[in-house]
Amino acid sequence: MNQHIYQLEYKIFFRNKTVLTGILILFISGLAGLYFGKNFIDRQQEVIVKAEKLQAENTARNVKYFGKELGLMLYHTKFSMANMPRNWAAFSNGQRDINPYLIGVTTLGLEGQLYDTDLNNPSTLLLGNMDLAFVFIFIFPLIIIAFSYNLLSGEQESGIWGLLRSQSAVPLKILWRKFLVRMSTVYLTALVLIAAAIVYLRLAADLRLLAVIVVLSLYLLFWFALSFWVISRGKSSSVNAVTLISCWVVLNILAPALVNVWLTRKYPVPEALETVVMQREGYHEKWDMDKRVALTSFYRHYPQFKKYPFPEELAFSWYWYFAMQQNGDDQAAPGARSMKQKLAQRNDFTTAVALILPGIQTQLTLNGIAGSDLQQHLDFQQAIRNYHEQLRLYFYPAIFQEQPVKSIDWSQFKLKRYNENGTGAIWPGVLSLAVLISLLSGAAIYNFGKKIY
Template identity: 40%
Template sequence: MLSLIFKNFIRSKGTKIGLLFLLCIGFISLLIGKQFQDKQIHTIEQARVYQKEHIARNAAFHKDEIGLLLYYIKFSLVNKTLPINSLAIGQRDVNPSIQNVTIRGLEGQKYDAELNNPNNLLAGNIDFSFVLIYLFPLLIIAFSYNLISEEKESGTWKIVATQSQNTFFYILKLFYVRILSLIALLSILLFIAVLFLNIPFDTSLFVFYGLGILYILFWFAVCFFIVSLQKHSNFNAVILLTIWLFLIIIVPAGINAYIVTKYKVPEALELTLKQRNAYHEKWDTDKNETMEKFYKHYPQFRTYKIPADKEFTWLWYYAMQQMGDDESAVQSRELESKLQQRNLASQSIAQFIPTLHTQLQLNEIAHADLGNQLLFLKETSKFHEKLRLYFYPKIFDNAPVNAENWEKFKVETFSDNTKISFAKAFVPLLLFNLLLIGFGWFNFTRKTV
């Protein structure tokens, strides 16, 4: 019986077209992922070459003052991109994966990003996560909406009922064949991705695959429940498409609007302007006042004093830069706090929205989520502070430029070591699946099929 059901299903022209269409779109998404991966690798390699040449060129040109040299020199920190990021690009197409900073004021540099076409950013990337979240459910709906209703409407269901010992098990077999087909398609696409994108067989990949299977099962569970109501095909199709529209577009948009409204974030541009204004105001402020604030921040540098006979010193200049950061610290902490609140709120709410939960978890697995970006910004602050503490004594002592080994300053890499939580990833989807299957089973047993 099962082999006959499978042959009947796979022989359908609509089934072949649907599976082939999704396979083609899936492969296109892998090509887009490959382009993204190649761009990331090329950009990082360019950053390494540029930093080496940039430092060497400036060190050769500004030989006399290390303070002037460090005004220009930029140091790069890379946010490590995992190969699996090609499957779920997430926020990596908006937020930069490389931070280039001087030892001057940090807040004016932290939120610099690459120039991108805003229309492209609005449309987003058709990565594999998009295909899985948006398109797989449509094919599942197309395969399942009329499983019983079509045969009832054509008058052949009575024949099926008399030939089958248990009609409920027959219905399960119909779903089983379709579930296997979609999981097989997912497996094929991910196997191609492993070979094509050089994704290692690690925990991230297996959790990604597990989430994909549970997400497919969720949509089959939705269809199973709707079919269990035993309505007409048109009713099933309209209801399922409404659910798709509701869970995929309307609810996420509503939640986003709610979170943006509740946790209003100060503009990064406003923070940058605050830092720059605070710095520029120091040109007209008493130098001793500026220095006292600087010594309060860095008491270890109190032994360095401004010479009375000099109008300009690098000690005073970098103290002004530091004060720009200090006076914009409140806005900086507020921005970071609000972004963290947004991240936590979205994750909490998403536990009750399977589509949104899956999307956020796929991004988190690929280190392409807001949490990863916040960790990268924190690491950028630590990286910048480390550079300041290393170079400040050299600047204040006016150390010879040639005495420094500039070749040792390589591009540094930040690795997000956040561990994957299996319970956090799987339990919400698993509970929704069991709940929908339970309600569907109750409907089938309550009504005569």
């Protein structure tokens, strides 16, 4: 009996052309999100492959033209590190469009090179990239609203609800069946898109996939719970539609914009430019000072290099030049630490606020799983710092001893790939969504019991 009732509910539901249109919109936008998300990551991977080839070619060219002096060779030679994208990054591009994923540095001052990135159209960055995560977070809730806003009010306004209510001992079951039909339709569409993502993006069937399914299922369930609560108030269809659309605008557009404005004012980050300026000033001012000033500061940072003799009689030496570069980094270090701290504070605050903003929470969780969040970029920057320090410690003794360029095995210095396997914090997002769903569902059940039945 129940099976036949559900079959009838599905027939009634799909008789509405709006339903088919909504499902078609989800499929088209979902497939488009998959294509554009993968295309964006594919372009980054192509750039990384080209960068690796160009680094080898440029190093060989530098050996040919600057092979007489090791210091001059290192002045021109760049060593690159790439933040390798995971397959999941195509699902959720996150901040990979605004943060540099490929950084090439010389053994000179690091702070003047660390923040170099490609030039991009600000309007394009403002709009962001379309990926499947965007479709789930922004478009799926609109379709849920379109399917659910008149679930009860439409029956009441047509006069059918009174008849249904009089013929059922538990009228809420009728409403619940209609709700389940809509939920199953949306979830089936979501599963088809996730299955397409698994095949198209070559995603592994591991814990990351399970985490994504759980998080997205809870996010969609939040919007169903919100719709359930709104229609439980017994208002008209127009009021329900306006209320739900207003919630979507506030939660997915207005609140994130306000959080961003507040973060910009609370934790401004002028230190990126200031750090570059301080690094250059700390280096350039040493040209007009006694050489011993730069060397004293350099020995304070690297006391192990005091054993190498410095040719003070020379007007210029690479020993002194690289010491000046290090002085610039030392002078810029407080600004670099301050910027790193503020970015971490921004990340922590956003994570805390996201506990009551499901859209932001879901986006942050997906970015963490995909390795495209702010924390992953900060970790990549630290990896660059560590790699740059390794290069300095390797080449400084060779420079100070004036070793020939050909004594170095340059083939060992290939493009470095940074692979980070963390998934971010998943449980806070899961728990916050579960709490919000429980509160809305409880409020809706209370309303149905008190106001309508």
